[in-house]
Amino acid sequence: xDNIKKQLCKYGKLVxxxxxxxxxxxxISARVGDFVYLSxxxxxxxxxxxxxxxxxxxxxxxxxxxxKPTCEISMHLGCYIARDDIKAVIHTHPPVTLxxxxxxxxxxxxxxxxxxxxxxxxxxxxxVIPAGEEIRQAVVEQIKKYNVVLLKNHGAVSVGxxxxxxxxxxxxxxxxxxxxxVGMIAGKIRYFTENEIKGIENxxxxxxRKALLKTLK
Numbered sequence: 001x002d003n004i005k006k007q008l009c010k011y012g013k014l015v016x017x018x019x020x021x022x023x024x025x026x027x028i029s030a031r032v033g034d035f036v037y038l039s040x041x042x043x044x045x046x047x048x049x050x051x052x053x054x055x056x057x058x059x060x061x062x063x064x065x066x067x068k069p070t071c072e073i074s075m076h077l078g079c080y081i082a083r084d085d086i087k088a089v090i091h092t093h094p095p096v097t098l099x100x101x102x103x104x105x106x107x108x109x110x111x112x113x114x115x116x117x118x119x120x121x122x123x124x125x126x127x128v129i130p131a132g133e134e135i136r137q138a139v140v141e142q143i144k145k146y147n148v149v150l151l152k153n154h155g156a157v158s159v160g161x162x163x164x165x166x167x168x169x170x171x172x173x174x175x176x177x178x179x180x181x182v183g184m185i186a187g188k189i190r191y192f193t194e195n196e197i198k199g200i201e202n203x204x205x206x207x208x209r210k211a212l213l214k215t216l217k
Contacts (some may be wrong), residue, residue: 002050004030004032004037005037005050005053006050007030007053007115007163008029008030008037008039008048008053008163009027009049009050010065010163010195011028011090011164011166011167012039012045012046013045013046013047014167014171015028015045015046015048015065015090015092015167015170016044016045016046018171018199019094019173019174020092020093020094020170020171020174021045021092021093021094021155022093023044024042024043024044025093026045026090026091026092026093027039027045027070027072027076028045028088028089028090028163028166029070029076029088029089030087030088030089030119030163031058031080031086031087031088032087034057034058034059035055035056035057035058036055036056036058036076036077036080037053037054037055037056037210038054038056038069038070038073038076039053039054039069039070040052040054040067040068040069040070041054041067041068041069041070041071041093042068046059047093052067052079054067054068054069054070056069056077058077058080058081058126058169060072061077071131072091072130072131072135073135074131074132074133074135075089075091075135075136075139075140076089077157078096078136078137078139078140078143079139079140079157081140082140082143082144083143083144083159085161086159086160086161087160087161087162087163088159088160088161088162088163088166088167089157089158089159089166089210090157090158090159090163090166090167090169090170091155091156091157092155092156092157092158092170092173093154093156094156094170094173094174095157095174096174096177096178096181097150097155097156097157097173097174097176098153098154098155098176099151099177099192100177100180100181101124101151101152101153102152104152105152105180105184106122107122107150107173107176107177107180108113108121108180109121109191109192109197110183110190110191110192111176111178111179112200112203113172114172114176115192115197115200115201116200116201116203117168117169117172118147118148118169118172118173118176119147119148120197120201121145121146122146122148122149122150122173123142123145123146123149123150124149124150124151124152125138125139125142125149125150125151125152126138126152127151127152127154128151128155128158130154132141135151135154136177138151139151139157143157143159147159147160147169148169148173150173152210156170156173158170158173196205210214
């Protein structure tokens with residue numbers, strides 16, 4: 001358990017270092033067996049100590065400790081219930097991504113790492129009020145089929161089999177948004193064709209890289 005708390009501290013700090021959230025914005029969690037450890041409400045992700053991650057029983061909903069978990073607890077737990085392979089959930093407020101999607105512009109694949117790490121497409125859901133059943137349903141419906149979901153006027157959610165995998169996806173969402181904005185300013189972006197997407201999906205080198213994200217801390 002201590003190891004997962006150390007990892008949560010590490011990746012919580014990285015979320016802020018990479019400018020994927022600000023202040024107390026954003027929230028992360030990790031699953032170990034039937035228990036989920038979530039960021040506490042009201043804390044900036046880079047100031048949470050190992051003993052402050054909130055433990056919750058996934059089956060019963062019982063919460064341990066004196067701190068309240070993130071207000072997005074329902075969304076996090078919903079993701080874990082929807083897919084057994086999900087072991088980490090990271091919700092961010094990436095500024096460039098948020099600007100694009102709030103303008104109705106989604107992210108589309110136009111370079112190899114996008115396809116390999118984020119997938120051939122990223123769903124974007126309309127704005128719903130945070131911290132309740134509505135956002136849980138909206139995210140879970142998409143997370144059943146995708147590893148990344150964009151939330152209009154709110155942010156992004158990424159999942160993974162490890163915290164490293166979930167964080168890598170969260171980071172790459174924002175980097176992709178930056179590149180897409182530059183391309184849109186400079187001219188017309190050439191997005192990948194269906195055949196080009198399939199070519200990336202079939203690369204054994206990408207299989208190796210993706211496998212590392214599931215095993216390394």
